[in-house]
Amino acid sequence: MFETIAFYTFSFLTILAFAITVTTKNVLYAMSSLAGGMIIISGMFFLLNADFLGVVQIIVYTGAVIALYAFAMIFFDSTKDIVETKTGKTFFILTVLSSVMLVLILTIPMASGQVEALYPIHEGVGNAQDVGMVLFTKYLVPFEVAAVMLLVAMIGGIIMAGKKMDKNLTEIKENEE
Amino acid sequence: MSEETLLYIALFSPIVSSLFAALFGTVPKRVFVGVVTSGLIGLSFLSSLALFIHLQSGSGVVHVQMFDWIMAGDFSVPFGFLVDEVTVTMMLVVSLVSTAVHIYSIGYMEHDKGFNRFFSYLSAFVFSMMFLVMSDNFLGLFIGWEGVGLCSWLLIGFWYHKHSAGWAANEAFIMNRIADLGMLLGIFLIYWTYGSVQYDVVFSAVSEADGEILTWIAIFLFIGAMGKSAQFPLHTWLADAMEGPTPVSALIHAATMVTAGVYLVIRANELFALTPEVGLFIASLGAFVAMFAATMALVNRDIKRIIAYSTLSQLGYMFVAAGLGAYWIALFHLVTHAFFKALLFLGAGNVMHAMNDELNIMKMGGMRKVMGWTAILMLLASLALAGIYPFAGFFSKDKILEVAFDGHYYILWATLWITAGLTAFYSFRVVMLVFFGKERYKDFGFHPHEAHDYMIWAMVPLAVLAVIAGFFEHQFVAFVSNVLPVYEFSEHTHHMVGQLILVTSAIAITGIAIAVFSNMFREGVFSSAFRNTILFKLFDNQYYIPKIYEEVITKPYMELSKVFWEKVDMKIVDASVDGIANILRSTGENTRGMQSGNLSYMLRWMAGGMMLILLFAIVYTYSDVLLNILQGVAK
Amino acid sequence: MITLEHYIVLSTILFAIGMYGVVVRKNLLMLFFSTEIMLNAVNIALAAISNHYGDLTGQMFAFFIIAIAASEVAIGLGLLIIWYKRHGSIDLETLQSMKG
Numbered sequence: 001m002f003e004t005i006a007f008y009t010f011s012f013l014t015i016l017a018f019a020i021t022v023t024t025k026n027v028l029y030a031m032s033s034l035a036g037g038m039i040i041i042s043g044m045f046f047l048l049n050a051d052f053l054g055v056v057q058i059i060v061y062t063g064a065v066i067a068l069y070a071f072a073m074i075f076f077d078s079t080k081d082i083v084e085t086k087t088g089k090t091f092f093i094l095t096v097l098s099s100v101m102l103v104l105i106l107t108i109p110m111a112s113g114q115v116e117a118l119y120p121i122h123e124g125v126g127n128a129q130d131v132g133m134v135l136f137t138k139y140l141v142p143f144e145v146a147a148v149m150l151l152v153a154m155i156g157g158i159i160m161a162g163k164k165m166d167k168n169l170t171e172i173k174e175n176e177e
Numbered sequence: 178m179s180e181e182t183l184l185y186i187a188l189f190s191p192i193v194s195s196l197f198a199a200l201f202g203t204v205p206k207r208v209f210v211g212v213v214t215s216g217l218i219g220l221s222f223l224s225s226l227a228l229f230i231h232l233q234s235g236s237g238v239v240h241v242q243m244f245d246w247i248m249a250g251d252f253s254v255p256f257g258f259l260v261d262e263v264t265v266t267m268m269l270v271v272s273l274v275s276t277a278v279h280i281y282s283i284g285y286m287e288h289d290k291g292f293n294r295f296f297s298y299l300s301a302f303v304f305s306m307m308f309l310v311m312s313d314n315f316l317g318l319f320i321g322w323e324g325v326g327l328c329s330w331l332l333i334g335f336w337y338h339k340h341s342a343g344w345a346a347n348e349a350f351i352m353n354r355i356a357d358l359g360m361l362l363g364i365f366l367i368y369w370t371y372g373s374v375q376y377d378v379v380f381s382a383v384s385e386a387d388g389e390i391l392t393w394i395a396i397f398l399f400i401g402a403m404g405k406s407a408q409f410p411l412h413t414w415l416a417d418a419m420e421g422p423t424p425v426s427a428l429i430h431a432a433t434m435v436t437a438g439v440y441l442v443i444r445a446n447e448l449f450a451l452t453p454e455v456g457l458f459i460a461s462l463g464a465f466v467a468m469f470a471a472t473m474a475l476v477n478r479d480i481k482r483i484i485a486y487s488t489l490s491q492l493g494y495m496f497v498a499a500g501l502g503a504y505w506i507a508l509f510h511l512v513t514h515a516f517f518k519a520l521l522f523l524g525a526g527n528v529m530h531a532m533n534d535e536l537n538i539m540k541m542g543g544m545r546k547v548m549g550w551t552a553i554l555m556l557l558a559s560l561a562l563a564g565i566y567p568f569a570g571f572f573s574k575d576k577i578l579e580v581a582f583d584g585h586y587y588i589l590w591a592t593l594w595i596t597a598g599l600t601a602f603y604s605f606r607v608v609m610l611v612f613f614g615k616e617r618y619k620d621f622g623f624h625p626h627e628a629h630d631y632m633i634w635a636m637v638p639l640a641v642l643a644v645i646a647g648f649f650e651h652q653f654v655a656f657v658s659n660v661l662p663v664y665e666f667s668e669h670t671h672h673m674v675g676q677l678i679l680v681t682s683a684i685a686i687t688g689i690a691i692a693v694f695s696n697m698f699r700e701g702v703f704s705s706a707f708r709n710t711i712l713f714k715l716f717d718n719q720y721y722i723p724k725i726y727e728e729v730i731t732k733p734y735m736e737l738s739k740v741f742w743e744k745v746d747m748k749i750v751d752a753s754v755d756g757i758a759n760i761l762r763s764t765g766e767n768t769r770g771m772q773s774g775n776l777s778y779m780l781r782w783m784a785g786g787m788m789l790i791l792l793f794a795i796v797y798t799y800s801d802v803l804l805n806i807l808q809g810v811a812k
Numbered sequence: 813m814i815t816l817e818h819y820i821v822l823s824t825i826l827f828a829i830g831m832y833g834v835v836v837r838k839n840l841l842m843l844f845f846s847t848e849i850m851l852n853a854v855n856i857a858l859a860a861i862s863n864h865y866g867d868l869t870g871q872m873f874a875f876f877i878i879a880i881a882a883s884e885v886a887i888g889l890g891l892l893i894i895w896y897k898r899h900g901s902i903d904l905e906t907l908q909s910m911k912g
Binding site: 027048118150160 | 813814818819820821822824825826828829830831832833835836839842845846848849852856860866867868871872874880882883884885886889890891893894897902
Binding site: 775776777780781784 | 831834835838904905
């Protein structure tokens with residue numbers, strides 16, 4: 001009962017938040033609602049017994065990603081409106097249709113197939129511990145690769161955003177090219 | 178030296194010679210190329226001679242298998258060679274004539290730019306022919322057969338810058354190709370029937386096959402022989418092949434190429450012996466061609482063409498003998514003919530050389546004064562061709578007439594008999610017009626000169642053989658009887674032999690006499706009354722056959738090709754190819770708008786594409802359900 | 813009772829919203845946001861399936877997706893900043909240098 005109420009509430013809120021994100025003209029609104037949606041999604045993870053994932057969701061998305069966006073916003077002139085060309089209903093229908101098909105594709109094999117758990121969840125063990133066990137044994141190499149990837153991304157981000165930070169590239173463009 | 182080594186030397190020294198000459202193909206004339214190739218062909222001749230002596234001593238046939246050639250499932254053909262009495266006879270003739278021709282060519286081609294190239298082709302020609310006669314299976318024979326065809330194309334078209342030479346080469350090649358189809362079908366049929374293309378396997382099982390199939394095999398093989406040996410109706414290439422250098426003509430007509438057809442019939446004698454009706458057809462066609470070619474030779478004014486027609490005529494004789502089952506006689510005539518015909522052609526080459534490539538015998542005359550040796554050699558060869566005792570042609574030709582008489586084929590005999598007279602007449606017409614009588618060449622401003630000494634010397638062995646070869650008739654019979662069936666004359670014919678010889682010689686001598694006298698009194702010019710007859714016009718225009726071919730085959734074919742080119746090729750093939758290109762082009766043109774560079778549009782396309790893929794996935798996933806629905810609708 | 817299908821449907825709806833944003837919006841920053849939405853939608857599906865089968869693999873993949881999303885944001889924003897510095901705009905319509 002509690003789960004049902006929680007699910008529907010969270011669903012409603014996430015959809016709402018994300019809908020605002022994609023439709024609003026103001027970037028700041030969009031970012032705020034995105035951050036809200038992210039937090040509510042972490043609630044969804046808790047519902048799904050993926051506690052650790054929920055925590056990571058809050059930390060990484062709301063803590064890091066959204067903060068990153070917020071800082072990036074400093075560079076952009078957010079008051080300058082971007083003209084959104086009018087798009088007809090075609091794209092909306094297109095999206096709806098493909099999502100319907102996605103549902104059909106995703107659900108049908110679930111109902112039919114009997115899947116054997118590869119890394120079963122252990123009863124009575126905390127989710128974080130369980131995840132840790134699998135992550136540092138079975139997924140060690142991908143984990144390390146992901147770490148390297150994050151490092152590379154970090155360096156890349158710093159270099160790209162930090163290069164000649166004090167200058168406006170629009171003005172020095174002619175000299176370079 | 179072992180027989181096997183000898184065999185390989187005999188077979189492969191011509192190809193070595195050819196490759197050696199080919200090395201110098203693009204450089205200016207080098208005399209040593211001619212000398213070395215002549216030497217190598219001579220080596221081949223010596224090896225053949227050694228093999229001949231080996232066989233003569235009764236040591237049995239030499240049969241070697243170099244390696245497995247084709248192995249595909251049940252089909253296996255070894256790369257094998259067989260030297261028996263027939264083969265060694267052919268080898269001797271081929272290599273001897275070739276050696277003479279090679280040596281002769283050093284002189285004949287001395288001013289030609291393609292000197293080295295010429296020797297390369299010539300040796301390759303000899304190799305092909307050696308391969309043809311030495312192979313122990315039909316497939317090897319076919320390879321040699323095609324090789325000979327290729328080399329003849331190269332050599333006839335040797336002076337390719339002349340349009341007529343290129344045309345003649347193509348004509349020879351195409352005609353041979355038509356006949357080769359028959360040959361190939363014959364070989365296929367042999368394999369299909371006997372499961373092998375080895376001579377020994379096929380011939381030992383030859384009678385097991387169904388009579389009808391056997392007949393078809395014989396017919397197909399003979400079609401092949403018809404092309405190579407230029408029998409009617411595939412004969413036109415032979416006369417046109419005179420466009421090639423004269424030594425080539427000597428080689429084609431005497432030793433290689435045209436004798437291949439006769440060789441094939443002789444080689445497959447077991448097969449032809451079982452199909453007497455095909456044999457009779459061969460004999461009839463042979464007699465017809467003998468007469469037909471002789472009449473064309475009668476009135477021609479081109480020295481080489483006359484000799485070419487005489488070859489055609491003599492091949493007809495050979496086919497009469499082969500068709501009537503007298504294979505050794507056919508082979509015997511082939512051998513003697515090779516000697517005197519090579520001699521005739523080389524002599525004609527001397528004359529041509531002296532006359533700056535003038536071929537019209539009407540412009541010659543009295544040339545014995547300047548080229549005595551050539552005159553003597555040509556005279557000997559002509560006597561042999563006419564069949565005068567004791568020259569080689571007498572023995573072999575007479576035997577063929579006896580065979581025709583013996584088989585009660587009196588029409589054939591009569592045809593050949595008349596042809597013998599015609600042969601004597603035209604061959605002496607040439608001799609008289611060229612070497613005797615008024616020195617007409619002076620009117621045309623020619624200054625003839627005798628050929629080099631070594632060219633004459635190269636001809637001498639041929640001349641000697643053309644004179645004496647006939648006397649070895651009995652030894653020859655004994656030699657080849659191991660392989661070929663001996664033709665037994667009936668008692669009746671045996672008594673008649675004397676009269677037959679008398680009658681034949683009489684007509685030959687009459688022919689010569691007419692030629693000599695007509696030359697004395699009329700300078701070899703035919704009376705205007707005769708010139709106006711239809712017969713003369715027929716002869717002079719080669720029975721209008723080239724014209725008929727032109728009108729009936731070439732022109733409609735040309736028209737047909739044109740139609741196919743304009744209608745089929747341009748409108749269907751080209752159009753469809755262009756259409757595909759245009760579709761791609763227009764697709765590109767029309768979809769170019771997609772590449773606006775606008776990321777937003779691209780994302781939309783991506784979304785559309787994703788949706789399409791999803792659609793496919795859905796259809797695939799629910800294919801069972803969809804099928805059921807469709808079936809329900811259908812009901 | 814909330815079943816797997818509920819979560820899948822929710823995930824698909826969110827994904828569709830994200831996709832709609834990607835397709836329709838012209839602001840590059842909004843494009844990034846939409847991408848984040850799509851990634852999160854997938855994460856929900858993965859977590860739900862993981863829960864349904866009692867298998868941790870789904871969660872593992874969700875972790876890696878989060879890692880990828882973080883990297884993407886870092887690099888993407890870096891590029892975006894350079895772009896903005898050069899062109900003074902983050903409008904998709906200005907990204908026309910690939911015009912054929």
